[in-house]
Amino acid sequence: xxxxxxxxxxxxxxxxxxxxxxxxxxxxxxxxxxxxxxxxxxxxxxxxxxxxxxxxxxxxxxxxxxxxxxxxxxxxxxxxxxxxxxxxxxxxxxxxxxxxxxxxxxxxxxxxxxxxxxxxxxxxxxxxxxxxxxxxxxxxxxxxxxxxxxxxxxxxxxxxxxxxxxxxxxxxxxxxxxxxxxxxxxxxxxxxxxxxxxxxxxxxxxxxxxxxxxxxxxxxxxxxxxxxxxxxxxxxxxxxxxxxxxxxxxxxxxxxxxxxxxxxxxxxxxxxxxxxxxxxxxxxxxxxxxxxxxxxxxxxxxxxxxxxxxxxxxxxxxxxxxxxxxxxxxxxxxxxxxxxxxxxxxxxxxxxxxxxxxxxxxxxxxxxxxxxxxxxxxxxxxxxxxxxxxxxxxxxxxxxxxxxxxxxxxxxxxxxxxxxxxxxxxxxxx
Numbered sequence: 001x002x003x004x005x006x007x008x009x010x011x012x013x014x015x016x017x018x019x020x021x022x023x024x025x026x027x028x029x030x031x032x033x034x035x036x037x038x039x040x041x042x043x044x045x046x047x048x049x050x051x052x053x054x055x056x057x058x059x060x061x062x063x064x065x066x067x068x069x070x071x072x073x074x075x076x077x078x079x080x081x082x083x084x085x086x087x088x089x090x091x092x093x094x095x096x097x098x099x100x101x102x103x104x105x106x107x108x109x110x111x112x113x114x115x116x117x118x119x120x121x122x123x124x125x126x127x128x129x130x131x132x133x134x135x136x137x138x139x140x141x142x143x144x145x146x147x148x149x150x151x152x153x154x155x156x157x158x159x160x161x162x163x164x165x166x167x168x169x170x171x172x173x174x175x176x177x178x179x180x181x182x183x184x185x186x187x188x189x190x191x192x193x194x195x196x197x198x199x200x201x202x203x204x205x206x207x208x209x210x211x212x213x214x215x216x217x218x219x220x221x222x223x224x225x226x227x228x229x230x231x232x233x234x235x236x237x238x239x240x241x242x243x244x245x246x247x248x249x250x251x252x253x254x255x256x257x258x259x260x261x262x263x264x265x266x267x268x269x270x271x272x273x274x275x276x277x278x279x280x281x282x283x284x285x286x287x288x289x290x291x292x293x294x295x296x297x298x299x300x301x302x303x304x305x306x307x308x309x310x311x312x313x314x315x316x317x318x319x320x321x322x323x324x325x326x327x328x329x330x331x332x333x334x335x336x337x338x339x340x341x342x343x344x345x346x347x348x349x350x351x352x353x354x355x356x357x358x359x360x361x362x363x364x365x366x367x368x369x370x371x372x373x374x375x376x377x378x379x380x381x382x383x384x385x386x387x388x389x390x391x392x393x394x395x396x397x398x399x400x401x402x403x404x405x406x407x408x409x410x411x412x413x414x415x416x417x418x419x420x421x422x423x424x425x426x427x428x429x430x
Contacts, residue, residue, distance in 0.1 A: 004179040029279040032097030042117035042126030062133035067099035076218040119144040152186035157426040162215040165200040181205030194364040213415035229324025239268040246276040246341040247332035258385040274313035281314035347405030374405030
């Protein structure tokens, strides 16, 4: 172990009480944070959370996805891994309870699942001993020195897939150039989303790096979701609907303000408000009441009547349904400095997309979509309100923007196929 990783490891061990205390604190609002702590320390059962009894003898491909967004993005890859590698078990790890719930909801018992342990040598060693992966795949931007070193020491091929690295992340990692460089040298290959991401990894000393494209373009949507969305629209009548998806603290009040102003022009306008994190559901419901709006709550199966002007999507895993039932989408985490979320799920339904300016987590993707006219970025509530008003009053313009987004989505499909070629090559060398 290098002195850099030794120092890093000491810091992680010192932080363990803080990390566990944070789980306890979050568990007050979401009990899932208080559960399965042993997995965070590398104590996982032989079959994880899935039920793959009778297949324990099969080799394992391990895929790490952090939370909901990464899990949704990786869905086409997971589905193809299950089809193309039936002689392997697929073990999917997450970091957050919402990510864990999404894994189990999308894949059920077809995969095995656990939390990824904290990055201490002991926890990582226990995890790898139990899981015994033949290949380790990490989605997007997770760089863990002890995990990566353990894979290298045990000759487990490690791929970063759909790898992204923002300028902000580069600046953060550049504070520890030696540790980051030696960690990235443990990676078998980095398959970046775009050329900018690839250059960012190279600037940190990573090799080899290649551009494979963004797997988010391979979004998979069950046709039943589209049908269910259209059924909701028929129940709601001919009223216009916009959806604000994956919102964060500080955004909801701005969106509600814009909505209330728009109702003066479009009195039957319906807003579907979908907070990103379940621990905020109750707070957003209370915020609606403070603004003089009584929301219909999905969690309570409240009906959407002619007198309902806000539907609160306080449920997990239904954002695609709300997009399917809407005319316009606003993608959250962008009016506040979170960094934005994936707009391509909305484009799947040929919808125009609005976003704030804070999209640095997806800068390459948004630059293409904005230049093409599929996404309009706004700086303020007034700009948001004006653009919504323009689209609500001009169906052809709104539909053109939506079609552009759908066309870009279709044009850039096929990333999963390229990733699978590299995965086949790695497994053939094992």
